[in-house]
Amino acid sequence: MNAPILSVRNISKQFGGIRAVNNVSFDVRKGEILGLIGPNGSGKSTLFNCILGQLKPTEGHCEINGKSTDGVRPADLSLMGVGRTFQQLSVFPKMSVLDNVILAGQEHEGTMLSRLFGKSDAGLTDKAKQLIEFFRLTPYLDTEAGSLSYGQQKLVDAAMAFMAGPGIVLLDEPAGGVNLTMLAHLKDRLMTYNRDHGTTFVVIEHNMEFVMSLCTRIIVLAQGEIIAEGSPDEIRSNQMVIDAYLGG
Amino acid sequence: MAELIQILVSGLAAGSIYALAAVGFTLLWQASQTINFAQGEFVMLPAFFVLVGVHFLGLPLWPAIFFGLLLSLLILGVAFKRLIVEPMLPHGTLPLVIATIALGLLLKESVKEFYGATAQPFPAIFPQTVYNVMGASVSLQDICNLAVSMLAIGGLQLFLSRTRTGRCMQASAQNPAVAEILGVNVKRMVLYTFLINAALATIASVLISPIYLAKFSNGETLGLVAFIAAIVGGFNQIRGALVGGLLIGVIDNLSAVYISAEYRAAMPLLLLIAIILLRPQGLLGTKEGRSV
Numbered sequence A: 001m002n003a004p005i006l007s008v009r010n011i012s013k014q015f016g017g018i019r020a021v022n023n024v025s026f027d028v029r030k031g032e033i034l035g036l037i038g039p040n041g042s043g044k045s046t047l048f049n050c051i052l053g054q055l056k057p058t059e060g061h062c063e064i065n066g067k068s069t070d071g072v073r074p075a076d077l078s079l080m081g082v083g084r085t086f087q088q089l090s091v092f093p094k095m096s097v098l099d100n101v102i103l104a105g106q107e108h109e110g111t112m113l114s115r116l117f118g119k120s121d122a123g124l125t126d127k128a129k130q131l132i133e134f135f136r137l138t139p140y141l142d143t144e145a146g147s148l149s150y151g152q153q154k155l156v157d158a159a160m161a162f163m164a165g166p167g168i169v170l171l172d173e174p175a176g177g178v179n180l181t182m183l184a185h186l187k188d189r190l191m192t193y194n195r196d197h198g199t200t201f202v203v204i205e206h207n208m209e210f211v212m213s214l215c216t217r218i219i220v221l222a223q224g225e226i227i228a229e230g231s232p233d234e235i236r237s238n239q240m241v242i243d244a245y246l247g248g
Numbered sequence B: 001m002a003e004l005i006q007i008l009v010s011g012l013a014a015g016s017i018y019a020l021a022a023v024g025f026t027l028l029w030q031a032s033q034t035i036n037f038a039q040g041e042f043v044m045l046p047a048f049f050v051l052v053g054v055h056f057l058g059l060p061l062w063p064a065i066f067f068g069l070l071l072s073l074l075i076l077g078v079a080f081k082r083l084i085v086e087p088m089l090p091h092g093t094l095p096l097v098i099a100t101i102a103l104g105l106l107l108k109e110s111v112k113e114f115y116g117a118t119a120q121p122f123p124a125i126f127p128q129t130v131y132n133v134m135g136a137s138v139s140l141q142d143i144c145n146l147a148v149s150m151l152a153i154g155g156l157q158l159f160l161s162r163t164r165t166g167r168c169m170q171a172s173a174q175n176p177a178v179a180e181i182l183g184v185n186v187k188r189m190v191l192y193t194f195l196i197n198a199a200l201a202t203i204a205s206v207l208i209s210p211i212y213l214a215k216f217s218n219g220e221t222l223g224l225v226a227f228i229a230a231i232v233g234g235f236n237q238i239r240g241a242l243v244g245g246l247l248i249g250v251i252d253n254l255s256a257v258y259i260s261a262e263y264r265a266a267m268p269l270l271l272l273i274a275i276i277l278l279r280p281q282g283l284l285g286t287k288e289g290r291s292v
Helices: A044-051 A074-080 A097-106 A112-117 A125-134 A150-162 A180-197 A208-214 A232-237 A239-244 B002-032 B039-055 B061-091 B093-115 B140-162 B164-174 B176-181 B186-212 B218-233 B238-258 B266-278
Strands: A004-015 A018-029 A033-037 A059-064 A082-085 A168-172 A200-204 A217-222 A225-230 B130-133 B136-139
Touching: A004 A044, A004 A200, A018 A044, A018 A059, A018 A200, A018 A225, A033 A044, A033 A180, A033 A208, A044 A168, A044 A200, A074 A082, A074 B176, A082 A150, A097 A125, A097 A150, A097 B164, A125 A150, A125 A180, A150 A168, A150 A180, A180 A200, A180 A208, A200 A208, A208 A232, A217 A232, A225 A232, A225 A239, A232 A239, B002 B039, B002 B061, B002 B136, B002 B140, B002 B164, B002 B186, B002 B218, B002 B238, B039 B061, B039 B093, B039 B186, B039 B218, B061 B093, B061 B186, B093 B218, B136 B140, B140 B164, B140 B186, B140 B238, B164 B176, B164 B186, B176 B186, B186 B218, B218 B238, B218 B266, B238 B266
Parallel strands: A033 A200, A033 A217, A082 A168, A168 A200
Antiparallel strands: A004 A018, A004 A059, A217 A225, B130 B136
16 A cells, blocks of 8 residues: 555644544545545534644644645645645636636746746746646636636636646535536546546535545544544445434 | 817826826735825825935936935835835724825925925926927927836736736735735735835836926825826726826816816816716726625
């Protein structure tokens, strides 16, 4: 079995008297698509933010490819090979789709001088166009991102997350607010990318159908703790999960 | 016809200088939600920096202009951001607006104290030649002022849309939290915006002062007209500020000749009222929502 690309080690997060995440540990291996599910208040968003360095865990730590993320700024996580999408749309609405995708990669290229005087696209136009084509957004290349539909903006978001060539991408509710057609398209693109590039995904999602059909492994959180872990089929048939989360 | 040409050219020349100041308004608003009511004084002050260079340091004109630019970048760019905007912004837009009004008064009164209340002659940077175009007297100075302003605004637009730093500045203005996560140094981009505003104010100052002379009170009218130009054109668009500035310049000159010289100052205000009633986002501006 290959070494974990992401290791979550005994993460706990306390807010005053509330323990939002309690001693959670798991590994994610290269090429996996891991789903992180749980009802509202289960601690999955808190855990996600701890992994991404936006919240400092009360206890525990995370490692990306064996390197601790302690003290790493969210901006520097992509240098460690981590891409992410946001629960809310994160496109720059008045910039073209192409500029949005180039921007997602350009700050990790070159020096301060080359940023001021070097090529305006940092040599990233071809790569950005390939990603835009991959997500079938080429007709909107020069369109202002803010004028696209919500689902299309989610695709731009995804393209931006892949721009820096990450080994692992954390997707925060990618299906939220996206219509069924666009959702199927998004799922297809994520699975194809995973298959072709071996990129690892960690997905937080409320949409059970989406998670069950996309992920290879699922972790279920409740009250800040892991209550179940396994393949989609195992999770589907787990009575505790059914009772607690699927209303069975 | 000759008179109309003359009015249009001088109106566009004056309007292009208003546009420089108006663009500064829109830049600061987009980058940091700063409405700088000292913007008029920001245009008034660099002329005095240049005069200090010429009269007190004995510098020739162009080195004095460079000296004025450096001082402007330092005082109207870096110091303004660090000492006023950054401490005040967390308290909301209104306290910052009040602080900029106070800053405007401070700058105005300081210049009056230091340099006197009388208007100071400012050396012309372009020849005073006047050409006859289809019977109209067109001054080379007006043409040059228009050209320099257009070049400055066009260059800025190109910088913002065609360079990596410009793209980062746009991103920082549109979604600073995400820009930060993508590795953009948002604080630095905001600083660049303040520096650009200071540079635009210096250009406007050097262009307008040979015509109106350098006077401590110049900022009163300039600031108001530039603010109106930014709103008329669209507060969230550089090209809007440009169009607003040119429009105000032309309307101001046309109304002085064809309506009433006494009421010329009222015309931009009437235009402002009409725009706010009919198209609050401005002629070229886009509607914008903000969560509070």
